[in-house]
Amino acid sequence: xxxxxxxGRVAQVLSSYVSDVFGVxxxxxxxxxxxxxxxxxxxxxxxxxxxxIAAADAYYRASGRLAAGTTTYGPGYTNALTALAEAVQAQxxxxxxxxxxxxxxxxxxxxxxxxxxxxxxxxxxxxTRDAAGAITRQALEYALTRRTAVVLAIxxxxxxxEAADEELPEPLAAKVTDDVxxxxxxxxxxxxxxxxxxxxxxxxxxxxxxxxxLLELADRLGALTAGTALALNLLKxxxxxxxxxxxxxxxxxxLMGEADVVLVAxxxxxxxxMRFGHLLGPDSTVIQVDTAVEPTNPRVDLFVRSDAKxxxxxxxxxxxxxxxxxxxxxxxxxxxxxxxxxxxxxxxxPDGRLDPRALATALDAVLPERRTVVQDGGHFIGWAPxxxxxxxxxxxxxxxxxxxxxxxxxxxxVGAARALEEGRTxxxxxxxxxxxxxxxxxxxxxxxxxxxVVVIYNDAAYGAEIHQYGSQGLTEKPMLxxxxxxxxxxxxLGAESAVVRSLGDLxxxxxxxxxxxxxxxxxxxxxTSTVRAPWLSEWMKASQTAKAxxxx
Numbered sequence: 337x338x339x340x341x342x343x344g345r346v347a348q349v350l351s352s353y354v355s356d357v358f359g360v361x362x363x364x365x366x367x368x369x370x371x372x373x374x375x376x377x378x379x380x381x382x383x384x385x386x387x388x389i390a391a392a393d394a395y396y397r398a399s400g401r402l403a404a405g406t407t408t409y410g411p412g413y414t415n416a417l418t419a420l421a422e423a424v425q426a427q428x429x430x431x432x433x434x435x436x437x438x439x440x441x442x443x444x445x446x447x448x449x450x451x452x453x454x455x456x457x458x459x460x461x462x463x464t465r466d467a468a469g470a471i472t473r474q475a476l477e478y479a480l481t482r483r484t485a486v487v488l489a490i491x492x493x494x495x496x497x498e499a500a501d502e503e504l505p506e507p508l509a510a511k512v513t514d515d516v517x518x519x520x521x522x523x524x525x526x527x528x529x530x531x532x533x534x535x536x537x538x539x540x541x542x543x544x545x546x547x548x549x550l551l552e553l554a555d556r557l558g559a560l561t562a563g564t565a566l567a568l569n570l571l572k573x574x575x576x577x578x579x580x581x582x583x584x585x586x587x588x589x590x591l592m593g594e595a596d597v598v599l600v601a602x603x604x605x606x607x608x609x610m611r612f613g614h615l616l617g618p619d620s621t622v623i624q625v626d627t628a629v630e631p632t633n634p635r636v637d638l639f640v641r642s643d644a645k646x647x648x649x650x651x652x653x654x655x656x657x658x659x660x661x662x663x664x665x666x667x668x669x670x671x672x673x674x675x676x677x678x679x680x681x682x683x684x685x686p687d688g689r690l691d692p693r694a695l696a697t698a699l700d701a702v703l704p705e706r707r708t709v710v711q712d713g714g715h716f717i718g719w720a721p722x723x724x725x726x727x728x729x730x731x732x733x734x735x736x737x738x739x740x741x742x743x744x745x746x747x748x749x750v751g752a753a754r755a756l757e758e759g760r761t762x763x764x765x766x767x768x769x770x771x772x773x774x775x776x777x778x779x780x781x782x783x784x785x786x787x788x789v790v791v792i793y794n795d796a797a798y799g800a801e802i803h804q805y806g807s808q809g810l811t812e813k814p815m816l817x818x819x820x821x822x823x824x825x826x827x828x829l830g831a832e833s834a835v836v837r838s839l840g841d842l843x844x845x846x847x848x849x850x851x852x853x854x855x856x857x858x859x860x861x862x863x864t865s866t867v868r869a870p871w872l873s874e875w876m877k878a879s880q881t882a883k884a885x886x887x888x
Contacts, residue, residue: 340371343490345468345499346433347371353476354402356754357433358382358391362408364435367495369406380754380784383776385415387747389485390735391780392430393423394748397733398708399755400543402429402480409435409492410445417456418741423485424457425738430485431475436462438493453487460487465494469502519640520647523623524654526597526638532664533559534595536580538609539566540602540626541644542729547571549648550601556655558662562592563729564603565721570729575665577672581609582871583721587675591668593617600624601644605633608737608871612878678722681867689864690837692716692793696723698839702846703789704761704853710752712736712745712774714767715799716863718871736770743773746781746790753785761853762788768817769798779829782856789845790831790858792822795865803868804876819862826858833858 340348346368350357357372358380359365372379382388388405395403407416413434423430437446450460461475472488479486527533535554541547547570554561554575561571562580569576577588589611592598598620603609605624616622616635624636625647631639640647681693696719707727709720713736726732735748749764756762762785771778771792781788793799796819797812806812826833834844836859848857 340499341496342463342465342468342494342499343367344371346463346472347375349469349472350404351375351377354404356395356403357406358751359388359406360385362412364408364492365406368433368490382750382780385412386419387777389416389419389423389430389432390744390747391751393428394733394751395755396428396430398730398752404431404433406433413449419744420458420485421456422739422741427483429479429483431479432487434487434489436489436491439491440493458485458487460489462489465497466500468499469504520650521654524651526621527557528655530597532594532596533557534592534598535559535561536598536600536603537567537570538564538603542567542570544643544645546601546645546648549645553648553652558665560668564609565734567729568721568726568732575668579721580615581611582874583718585677587672595620597621602626685864686866687864689862691867692719692863695861698842700724702842703763704849706760707763708752708756708760709763710745710749712766712770713742714770715869715872716767716793718869720765742770745770746774746777750777750780750784753788764790766792768792768794768820782830785856787853788856792860793863794860795863797865799865802865803872822858822860831856831858836861
């Protein structure tokens, strides 16, 4: 094996798993970045270390392929912690390659990085001269098989030293091992006997490629189908109800609540999906098929640990050709056709700013059909899954929801843009608060995006807090943001842009798209803070109920 430095060995093994690295150069990773370039890895520079991990995280969400983020030690590392925590909470495989204290001992500016990572739930793998390649391989396989973020640390005094020769095996294929007993036979019997079956798919079903098998199973059973926001449109077909949870319609939620047997495939059944306990009826039998080691919600009646794709295929083989009962789907079609959909919004608001619902509807008609949507966290988070056409599950990248953070949107857009195939447009939806938090990486997106549209729901406030706490009489002064001209900032950095105060102002964006949608366009949309999202109303009601229960 050719003689390599420790950093070179890390980059060599990494190149068998990833093609893209995102990061900020510093003392602790400069040798690694030099080695990564020699290995042919594509490096996308970002302007804040938090963006290094957020971009790598979104790259995986948009493509299903692993990517790496890299920072220096100390302050570079600590700057990345929020994005690292989000990746851990969201169960996204990603690797942070970072510098670390020398093996001779910590310097005054070093911190215990492994302890910090452990506090976030991330495992640290520290390379040595003798086993730099093997430890790198171990870290990558751990991230892929456990679907989590890991830290790969290179001690500062080892980075440029020659690594020992190692004979490394070929990369392992990341596989999910089924742990299925007779449980699937019971699942098949319950589904065959169901009168109103429902199949609810989550991100795990999407990652397993289980869409075709679950759709075939639904057709065989005459079942209704739904998905979490992270499996949007995976099961779109006859009987599709849309998103389960606060982003769905009340009509669809009512139908889900009447299901007698619910097969949950690859979904964790979070409080948001479950409408805080109100989505499914009390008499529903809930079956969960998941790669987790145990049920993820106390509502589950029967749990089978399995890959969603193989489980669905096995259930199909056990059904013995039972014919579907179409009455349940026919009833659903009638009720969906006659029931109310999402509120279209209004043309006028009390403060004269745009209604975000009407804006979202208008944007859906303007934005390119071949789109991948990245969403930052914030009050606006439901408008895209509620009002926009999102073609495939991987075309909705929702960041910040797992860790309840804002400000990762711009960085995530950089990673998603690098993952997109030619001919697709990246669309970032952000609020003004989160956008300001990550503003330094607007320049990174402009550099990385072949075709990108940034939609800023600019309400001159932290909107979620206005609705949650301003409505209770708490002072709104800390919740307000001075009006920022994001259009002017975007132009200064080299993007096309427009301030959107009326729906007619979207014509500038439309002209840019018709001209080829090349580069980056920033739409600074001035929206009202007087419209409260229904999902937030639901959350507030659940929170108030919980507080009352504690107080009582």
